[in-house]
Amino acid sequence: MPVKLKRKPKGTYHHPDLQVALVEAALQTIRKTGVDSLTLRDVGLRLGVSRTALYRHFKDKSALLARLALEGFRVFHQTLQSAVDQAHTNKKDPLEEMGMAYVNFAMANQSHYKTMFSDSICTWGDYPDLAVEADGAFAVLVNTIAAEQRAGRIIAEDPARLAQVIWAGVHGLATLGMAGHLGSHNDIIHLARHHCHTLFTGLRPTPRNTTRRAKSTS
Amino acid sequence: MPVKLKRKPKGTYHHPDLQVALVEAALQTIRKTGVDSLTLRDVGLRLGVSRTALYRHFKDKSALLARLALEGFRVFHQTLQSAVDQAHTNKKDPLEEMGMAYVNFAMANQSHYKTMFSDSICTWGDYPDLAVEADGAFAVLVNTIAAEQRAGRIIAEDPARLAQVIWAGVHGLATLGMAGHLGSHNDIIHLARHHCHTLFTGLRPTPRNTTRRAKSTS
């Protein structure tokens, strides 16, 4: 008389590919209850599998989180690129559209975005493919800046450096917005537009930009 | 009238003022090993006190963290204000100096800054005095913006809104910098200067700024 088993068809593995199933289950969990409440026991239970089965596919919990982050950067990459493309066909400012896409992605995928920048995996050096994927997303920003420079719409400085300047802005909007410090979702959207607009105004090539120093004039 | 209050036999297991001692010990711990590794057992052990003694003075661990955050906002407030004051006496741009002070504070007190914006206490509404203290620090930025507007050096828009725009930038620089994504400490400083400079250039009143406005909120 066997006790009632959960789900174990054919006496074989519950999932053909447990690795991707674990990632899928973890994604659902963090989307529903947040990253901080993600437990290995929970993802195991959700798949009808032991809570230690995960260790056959991932070194530890951090490795699982790094994998989630990697997947996040992949779709993030796509999202940013398609925003640039659409801006091009719609005759809109590519950088501004990308900035808005950035903030919108973070707000729509808060747990995933937090995972991508989580402290527990922030040393991207420990996860080489994660670093590669993150660099790929960052490259969209750098390339767009370079293109805008060629078109003469952005001041000619190191594109990677300008990319970091812009990145800081949208990342700040995203994190403060997620923390609820910038008001409603609608407030955040308008604020992001405002921030991007201000930043890109300051980056437009004009003699005044190059003459101004730290101390104020007038 | 010397000495008041004498109700505890000195030299026993009773601590003179355990409440502040707990805060002090917790601060040392997070500064040394980071917020995530802060355990109530550890702070108790450090004071030679039971690990549950804390519950006589704080509702739970979140309340302790909120208290740490509150203290953080207090000195943060002071830091920002004195940066503005020094800029005034030294004829420098107050907003830019404040922005630099912001990023420098975060980099020099990483664990404390992270605690101040920790997800576990991000709903400042649960801790009213924390919200008050945070608003106090934010007010320094708003007031400085208003002063700059009166001097005609900043575009005339809602100061609170402009403050959020600037806040997002420096917060993004701080968090990305702490995560190690912006290079060395020196790189971050220069990047922050760059970001602030760009932002404030975009905020200077000039007809050009109004030609490309984002749709206004109403």
Added chain:
DNA sequence: ACCTGAACACCGTTCAAGT
């Protein structure tokens, strides 16, 4: 009123053992 120590319900991780 303040603090303790045991107890409880969690957690990530390891490991010998099963299939």
Added chain:
DNA sequence: ACCTGAACACCGTTCAAGT
């Protein structure tokens, strides 16, 4: 090769009991 179940060393928190 893949997975299990017990075990281990941690957590935060509660509670009856001590002073």
